[in-house]
Amino acid sequence: MDENTLIIFKTDINAQMQLIKKIYQTLNHRSQGLTADDMIRLESIAYHIHNLYNAVEDLLKIVATYFENNITETAKFHIALLTRMTQTIPGIRPPLISQDTFLILNSLRGFRHFFRHAYGTPIEYEQLKNNLDKSITLLPILEQDVDTFLEKIAQT
Secondary structure, three states: OOHHHHHHHHHHHHHHHHHHHHHHHHHHHHHOOOOOOOHHHHHHHHHHHHHHHHHHHHHHHHHHHHHOOOOOOHHHHHHHHHHHOOOOEOOOEOOOOOHHHHHHHHHHHHHHHHHHHOOOOOOOHHHHHHHHHHHHHHHHHHHHHHHHHHHHHHHO
């Protein structure tokens, strides 16, 4: 990657990370004092978990676009993208995310799918709380993954 493209790439990554942080902050704020009987907040938190996953997936798409841009299996696109970002692509790029990040994101991917397709299904507190906890732990390890990734590509 030439120097100018690298600068643009880092700018795109940093902008997406800022969006992820903003969603994370909203999610963290809304989750304070959460109770099982507060359906409005449960739905709001579910919405923000959904948004957090989508924002992270957009981050992964940025990397795929700059480096390989060839995940074509549309039926399994989301899992293929997650899996691809754990892999070193020899001569192209290092992995973007760690296995720990992959596991959290894969779980949140499942929750996002449920949220998008569960028309009229009430949100269960325990399921939401489990995914909320995963969402809250995601940002620090994702930031570390991205920092490591950017350091490695700057060295090539």
